[in-house]
Amino acid sequence: MKVRLAVDLIACDGRGLCAELLPELITLDDWGYPMLARRQVPAVLRGEAAAAARLCPKLALRLEALEARGRR
């Protein structure tokens, strides 16, 4: 199953913990809010991405399943 990262920018407090935990996929903008370099999470970073989502203090970062093409 492929997964992607998503950020709820309304809930996010912009302190940047996720970028410290997952710098391969998350950078911060000038105000400290996360920017996702790649939305799809490579399999090799799945564990780190799950940890970043779990540790987000505002529950603003989450992993979402990507639907497989051709499935209904």
Ligand code: SF4
């Ligand atoms: S850890 Fe969560 S609250 Fe903090 S910047 Fe990242 S998404 Fe926002």
